[in-house]
Amino acid sequence: MDNILEMNQVETYIGQYHILFGIDLKVRKGGATVLLGRNGGGKTTTLDTIIGLRKPSAGTIILDGEDVTKLPAYEMARKGVGYVPEDRDIFSDLTIEENLLITARKNGGNYQERLDMVLSLFPDMKKYFKKKARVLSGGQAQMLSISRALINDNKLILVDEPSKGLAPLIIAELMEKMNEIKQETTILLVEQNYEMATAVGDYFYFVEDGKTVFECTKEVLLQDESVKQKYLGV
Amino acid sequence: MNTVIQIVFYGLSLSMLFFLLSSGFSLIFGLMGVLNFSHGSMFMWGCYFAYLAYVYTGNFWLMLIAGAVGIGVMGLLMEKFLIRPLKGNHTNQILLTFGLIYVLDELAKIAFGTRAYLVSAPEWLQGSITVGPENIPKYRIFMIIAGIVIFIVMTLLLQKTKLGLIIRAGIDKPRMVQAIGIDVQKVFLVTFALGCALAGLGGAIAVPFMGAYPSIGTEQIFNAVAVVVVGGMGSFLGSFYASLILGFAQYIVSYFFPELAMASTLIIMLVVILFKPNGLFGGKKSE
Numbered sequence: 001m002d003n004i005l006e007m008n009q010v011e012t013y014i015g016q017y018h019i020l021f022g023i024d025l026k027v028r029k030g031g032a033t034v035l036l037g038r039n040g041g042g043k044t045t046t047l048d049t050i051i052g053l054r055k056p057s058a059g060t061i062i063l064d065g066e067d068v069t070k071l072p073a074y075e076m077a078r079k080g081v082g083y084v085p086e087d088r089d090i091f092s093d094l095t096i097e098e099n100l101l102i103t104a105r106k107n108g109g110n111y112q113e114r115l116d117m118v119l120s121l122f123p124d125m126k127k128y129f130k131k132k133a134r135v136l137s138g139g140q141a142q143m144l145s146i147s148r149a150l151i152n153d154n155k156l157i158l159v160d161e162p163s164k165g166l167a168p169l170i171i172a173e174l175m176e177k178m179n180e181i182k183q184e185t186t187i188l189l190v191e192q193n194y195e196m197a198t199a200v201g202d203y204f205y206f207v208e209d210g211k212t213v214f215e216c217t218k219e220v221l222l223q224d225e226s227v228k229q230k231y232l233g234v
Numbered sequence: 235m236n237t238v239i240q241i242v243f244y245g246l247s248l249s250m251l252f253f254l255l256s257s258g259f260s261l262i263f264g265l266m267g268v269l270n271f272s273h274g275s276m277f278m279w280g281c282y283f284a285y286l287a288y289v290y291t292g293n294f295w296l297m298l299i300a301g302a303v304g305i306g307v308m309g310l311l312m313e314k315f316l317i318r319p320l321k322g323n324h325t326n327q328i329l330l331t332f333g334l335i336y337v338l339d340e341l342a343k344i345a346f347g348t349r350a351y352l353v354s355a356p357e358w359l360q361g362s363i364t365v366g367p368e369n370i371p372k373y374r375i376f377m378i379i380a381g382i383v384i385f386i387v388m389t390l391l392l393q394k395t396k397l398g399l400i401i402r403a404g405i406d407k408p409r410m411v412q413a414i415g416i417d418v419q420k421v422f423l424v425t426f427a428l429g430c431a432l433a434g435l436g437g438a439i440a441v442p443f444m445g446a447y448p449s450i451g452t453e454q455i456f457n458a459v460a461v462v463v464v465g466g467m468g469s470f471l472g473s474f475y476a477s478l479i480l481g482f483a484q485y486i487v488s489y490f491f492p493e494l495a496m497a498s499t500l501i502i503m504l505v506v507i508l509f510k511p512n513g514l515f516g517g518k519k520s521e
């Protein structure tokens with residue numbers, strides 16, 4: 001099985017609104033697959049559907065060969081899927097340490113080893129370890145959110161627009177870290193920042209009006225100007 | 235001097251009663267978004283469970299346990315069979331918990347009639363002790379200590395245990411708690427039962443002081459709502475401080491102008507809603 005995740009013709013409603021009309025994608029093991037596309041296209045809803053925070057009304061989702069279409073979020077997490085949501089969703093009333101402790105699972109690997117890895121990747125987390133997460137800056141909050149996904153030995157992490165609202169210098173740092181992280185696990189990344197997307201991503205899907213409309217390798221994306229123009233409006 | 239000492243002790247004991255009544259109400263709302271209007275009626279049934287336990291065992295401690303456990307189990311059943319099937323629909327929840335007020339109150343009237351049942355405090359809590367020139371009933375002092383002990387126990391639970399971390403995280407980011415692998419349904423069940431058990435314990439502690447009678451629930455739910463509005467929805471610490479504010483205010487006002495006691499609570503509540511709609515001590519932002 002080369003694909004850690006497969007989505008076949010996945011459709012999702014939010015309340016009475018039909019949002020996803022047919023998401024088809026395959027995420028290969030290792031490396032980073034990126035979802036691109038304009039705002040409101042359905043990228044976040046796609047990630048929410050994968051993790052089980054939203055229930056698909058049609059289609060199938062296969063994780064590592066297993067049908068997980070109907071699983072609730074807590075079971076998806078226990079199967080080794082980490083989530084770094086668009087608005088970071090750090091637990092602001094908890095300390096950095098508590099944010100990580102509460103996320104660590106029994107089946108998530110050796111906690112101390114994972115913690116050492118996370119703290120060496122993001123030294124700021126060590127600095128604020130015993131402080132409430134609400135004191136963190138935007139960039140630090142993003143790093144905590146990513147740390148949380150890394151504290152378990154996850155086989156797939158979903159990362160939604162990590163660069164959103166961050167200063168260019170922080171984005172550059174984040175880019176480096178993401179490239180380190182993808183040596184360890186598989187990333188499914190949503191990213192609007194073209195530079196970040198191409199610096200991190202290996203394979204690309206374009207999501208438009210709730211559908212995957214185009215896919216390509218990094219080489220094609222970098223070389224073929226018409227692709228950029230058509231799907232990103234660049 | 236007399237008055238000050240009396241106000242301190244009587245105000246504090248009333249505050250602690252408010253705290254027991256409201257902390258569970260606030261916790262449940264903070265985590266689950268459920269406004270359980272029947273919380274006062276559960277307090278009332280806590281009084282009756284305690285009364286019955288006292289009649290059959292004559293043991294004061296068993297009486298307190300009966301109030302807490304009895305209403306805790308009632309909360310467990312209520313969450314599982316009534317709240318959960320509503321799938322988070324707030325309108326239906328409000329209709330349900332409002333309806334339950336009538337059901338629980340009528341059941342109490344059918345079972346016990348409308349008269350008040352009194353239970354005397356155990357001998358060691360009868361009489362009073364002298365503080366300066368003033369005699370303070372021992373039972374008042376017991377209520378104050380009980381409130382403080384429960385405040386400390388709950389604070390430790392929320393700050394130091396894994397369940398506490400999950401509850402605090404869930405109050406803040408309910409979706410994310412599920413996405414890190416926590417079965418939030420189970421946490422809801424435990425928290426709902428715990429919140430109800432606190433109401434039951436409050437009722438049990440109140441019996442030797444106020445007696446058990448059907449309308450005590452509807453009298454008290456107003457105070458619980460007021461505490462939560464003033465303290466901030468879902469803020470545990472907020473419900474403690476707000477209980478102090480409202481308890482003292484109600485006692486002081488009733489000392490000088492007995493007929494204005496409830497009005498004082500209403501006025502404080504309105505002022506807070508006008509100037510700090512999220513409560514004095516933060517708490518969950520209204521959605």
Ligand SMILES: Nc1ncnc2c1ncn2[C@@H]1O[C@H](COP(=O)(O)OP(=O)(O)O)[C@@H](O)[C@H]1O
Nearest residue numbers: 014017019037038039040041042043044045046
């Ligand atoms: N809670 C919601 N209720 C109704 N519509 C929503 C909700 N969340 C998102 N949508 C709609 O779903 C579409 C896709 O949103 P989203 O998945 O957030 O897109 P993206 O992440 O690509 O910007 C948008 O048109 C958005 O307006």
Ligand SMILES: [Mg+2]
Nearest residue numbers: 043044045086
């Ligand atoms: Mg989005």
